[in-house]
Amino acid sequence: MNVSTTPMPERPSAAGLLQQADALRETVGGERFRDELVAELYRHAEKIAARSVRKRKPRGWFADEKIDRILTHPVLGIPVMAALLAIVFWLTIAGANVPSSFLAGLLMTDGGLTDAFRAYFDINAPAMLSASLYQLLHELFGVLQAPYWLSGFLVDGVYLGLAWVVSVMLPPMAIFFPLFTLLEDLGYLPRVAFNLDWLFKRAGAHGKQALTMMMGFGCNAAGVIACRVIDSPREKLIAILTNTFVPCNGRFPTLIAVASLFVAGAVAKPGTFAASLIGTATVVGVVVLGVATTLIVSWALSRTVLRGEPSVFILELPPYRRPSVARVIYTSLIDRTVFVLYRACVVAAPAGGIIWLMANFQLGSASIADQVSGFLDLFGRLLGLDGVILLAFIIAIPANEIVLPTALMLYMHQSRMVEVQGTMLSSVLTDHGWTVVTAACLMLFSLMHNPCGTTIWTIWSETRSVRWTVFGALMPLAIAILVCAFVANFVRLFSIVSAGSAL
């Protein structure tokens, strides 16, 4: 009996298949074959397109190329960009004051809306408007004979925390976000990326980082997620780690509020045109500084821990689109304003309660708040800040939006202020020793310090590396501390020298 000798069927293997494919490629022209195929495809596309597309001369002069020639001009591009940003900030700063006072009047200041009407429109509003919701709540709790700690915790803590956030943060957001969304909808942001792209390449980073940085202006967590568009792991890490150096939606209102309420008011007469210009210049300066820091840190990283060559990419400029107004309003108000405000409120309400508890529970000879801020005070002063501001930054780690409201509440508890006065915002600050240097250092610290909780979490979920996450949180913090310490002490030294020479 013979065993049948039919050949075993060839077991299919990937390697064998590839070998055969390689052999076949030689029969059809080798490596050139692929180029020919691609060329053939392009020719075919060209032929079909030519048959179905008809072109007339574009109507009017409104051609994208002409606009782009200015907006992405090698010399003019960047000044034009700064000017556009300045206009957006100016409109925000000039427009936010009035609604801010009215909201404060409605929600918490003593004179209520009556004061706001008198101050801004010279109108005597009916007396029933002269009480704020805050006062009414206090009366209500009085009528209900609620215990001191309950009304304190709920009204002076939780409610006041919310009221501060809403009146300080809402107006700038409601003006800034629609304007920013409008620029975005017009297709301007890719142009900004185009203008800045060479700078990033010079810094050893990926040109697309200009785009992810622009996203960071919206939200750093989103900016970090956007870094997915960068393919090279090295450049992606650089983009992720430096994203926090541009102010996000949460920090913009803080910067705008400090710039318009304090810096502008300290230098020029509050509410004047000059004051709004100074406020604008301050915010633009902070933004430019943020971009510069991003570039410098990217450069430093790509020379040290993340060494390598930048890779090349093609950036396509989308055509300008007529923005759809409904969409702009929807995205900016619902997606952004309400979202950011909601996030701020969720953090501000418990934070307000905690602040009240900290301010009203004694630990030894002073309240917990005083103990902690006193402990932090020396270090804070070294950075041109104070213990209260540092404590506010710590409380605001979950959401940077509440830094300023938290600091204000802490100050008020400190000075045992029970009533909230109108136009008191800047006076509370000056009473607690604020100078222009304090404001400047607060803005610098806010710009450069560690990312917010959400962003830190996002860095972890994008890198899946505890090491890079810790680095991404601590590296900015270290930079913020160094920069603030330098600025504060440089100014101190300078003023000592100039005071000495005046003698």
Place this chain on the structure above:
Amino acid sequence: MLGALFHNHCRDCRPNRICTIHENDAEGEGHVVALAGNPNTGKSTVFNALTGLNQHTGNWPGKTVSRAEGTFVYEGSAYTLVDLPGTYSLLSASTDEEIARDFILFGQPDCTVVVVDATSLERNLNLVLQVMEITNKVIVCVNLIDEARRKGIEVDTDQLSKDLGVPAVGTAARYGEGLSELVKTIAGVIDGRIETTPKLPAPPLAVKSAVDELVPKVQALLPGVRNARWIAYRLIEGDYPLRQALISGQFAALVGDERNSLRTALLAEHAAAG
């Protein structure tokens, strides 16, 4: 750009679990429609306009690329629209292109809509032709015709669809223009009322015989694969990422004779992750 900022988990699905998008559908699974296109063609606008609020977002399994799916109902049938990443080609040079290619190849969509920019049709057609090489069921959605009009560009969609052998529909998704026609065409292509016979340049004879020789080998390696011809073509061409996918067994894992094997894989992976 910032629109996609915040991860929106759909309201009625638990985070970290894949949205079983068919849950709410009247007729079981429904039809799967892939949405491809170059970046900046308004693909997302088309997607949003068609699916409205019935959207689910997540990530492509194993990839950090976000994935959006949505549903719509037309004449009583449910359609699931899968928004593929915006790409210029399917040459799989980047993760995005790989995802788009794998879905069209193995996700076995019932039809693929390629959104193209009416203002730069020529460049956009490259992707259309590449998709047509993989699958017959293709619809070209010529979007942004409003913008083209403003620039004095007119696209003759009848001529285009005659030349391509697949339907072409002009839309201005921003204003809802042409969308009902698009939906009608999708339904027609899927149920066979509209025939699609992609017209591609015929390969030279030598190429054709080389491909013919390789096709059975591809089928032997990947039993049940539907687009063996296309894979053979790419292999002879020397598509490097495709070779890698074959060697690593990634393709073998994606191919299965079951319908929507990729979908099953997606579900399994998510269940494991959840």
